[in-house]
Amino acid sequence: MKPPVEYRIRPSRPGAHLFEVSCTVLEPDPGGQGFSLPAWIPGSYMIREFARNIVRIEALADDKPCVLEKVDKHSWRTPALRGVKKLAVRCEIYAWDLSVRTAHLDTTHGFFNGTSVFLAVEGRTDAPCAVTIDRPEGVQYADWALITTLPPAEGVSTGRCDFGRFVAPDYDALIDHPVEMGRFARAHFEAGGVTHEIALTGRQDCDVERLCSDLARICAWQIELFGAPAPVTYYAFLVMVVGEGYGGLEHRASTALLCSRADLPWKGMEGLPDGYKSFLGLCSHEYFHTWNVKRIKPAAFTPYDLTRENHTRLLWAFEGFTSYYDDLALVRSGVIGVDDYLALLGKNLSAVMRGSGRLKQSVAESSFDAWTKYYRQDENAPNAIVSYYAKGALIALALDVQLRAGSAGRCSLDDVMRLLWQRHGCTGVGVPEDGIFAAVREVGGEGLGTRLARWLRQAVEGCEDLPLAKLLKSMGVVLEATPAGAAPVLGLKLAPGAGEPRVASVYDDGAAQAAGVSAGDVLLALDGIRIASAKALDDLLVRRLAGEKARLHVFRRDELMAFTLELGEAPADKYVLSLTPRAGAAAVALRRGWLGS
Incomplete structure (x- = not known):
């Protein structure tokens, strides 16, 4: 068995936004030990070259200075190490990116993803890892707390909100548990047998009781969808609250979120403001990833290669299907009403239809080119690309409706997701590039499944608009397109x-x-x-x-x-969905199965 790799991270100079990180290897490779820092973070499909934030780096062999040669933009190697028992690499890392993807440190808080700070040890990524996370030095930081879903080391009296030593079975697990430290508001709730915690960093007046109540319903519904027990026993929402911001990144037992202060609920709030619905949808989206993409993965991601792009044509299913279920979970759990949900659907459809890129790029192509197009959008993006998130969600909607209508409500996209969970999520076997089509074929059966698998392939590989108005009629839903306003437009x-x-x-x-x-x-x-x-x-x-x-x-x-x-005429690109007056019994039954009673 390979010896564990020991890491230590300390906010050494918060005012200068610097973390000090060490990586210690016992019995290093005598022919020369290699190290690298990931070039990207799973869930955000763009090469970000995190190594550019390393300010200084050095190596010590048995506590004596050792040569560490830079091999490429994110890799280093020592010379031969014959007789060396312990090799330590220490680096100073600049952390000043207030996003969910990297690391941020100042005198008010610290946050990091492991991909930004922990070096991978060549030949040891499957070895156990341990990391000691230190509090910054100084009396002004004495009241800082810490939250992460990394398990504390056995026998160490540390909790999930204490600094100390944590463990991971391998490097992949080590970098999949972000860390928040500082002064934050905490709350917790139980759902589906899982303890959930929320940490709110930044000034806010959130009604945490309302937030916990709503999130508990959403999380419980998702656990029920896939089937208990959930794949985690503890889950954390790490929320950075700012004046204006929006974003999230999924991890195996947590999510890092960025939200606007105004989007959080407040004491005495009436109804469901659009900003709060948007935030709940974001939380729901990232939580659904606990199953879909963190455990049900494309074969191209098993395992991840963090040194280069990992191409797949399936992001329309892993992000698009998740985008479909994020708002659907809100209505099925009873957090929002049917009218609210139909308004959210119309908003998404309008956004897709306003970009002519949907007629030029398929969602399969958009998935494959995420690294160079979707995540690196320019001024011509609306004319050249389609969102595999947004149109992928519409494809999921169309597929779900057809499965329900074609089977008289006996099967749905829910069954496809459960099949993928059992076959791929529970086993760790990656989904092949044609795996989603195969799952649809199996769930729908010989006739319906074969037809819809063929339809799905055409939908994701082609650029045609989806016949949603026709399909939604079977659910007793009317879809209409109207101009967004009466004024002419400049385009x-x-x-x-x-x-x-x-x-x-x-x-x-x-x-x-x-x-x-x-x-x-x-x-x-x-x-x-x-x-x-x-x-x-x-x-x-x-x-x-x-x-x-x-x-x-x-x-x-x-x-x-x-x-x-x-001056141009305002296009009919605002889509409105409403319930069909006096819909038939069959349509009402299908709709209740789809949206809940």
């Missing part, structure tokens, strides 16, 4: 924010593109009237008619330009 999107109205994207075949307006242009005036903001532009356009000519002045770089354009 462009402005960058968010309250500053100067700058063009973020120009849509294909719109008035702005035909006239020559480009992304990056700053809008100045329409027919001689100043455009001071996005609202000012809207106020000008609402007084005009589609087909009228207009003169638009812009700055491109430092040059004044003028364009004559013909």
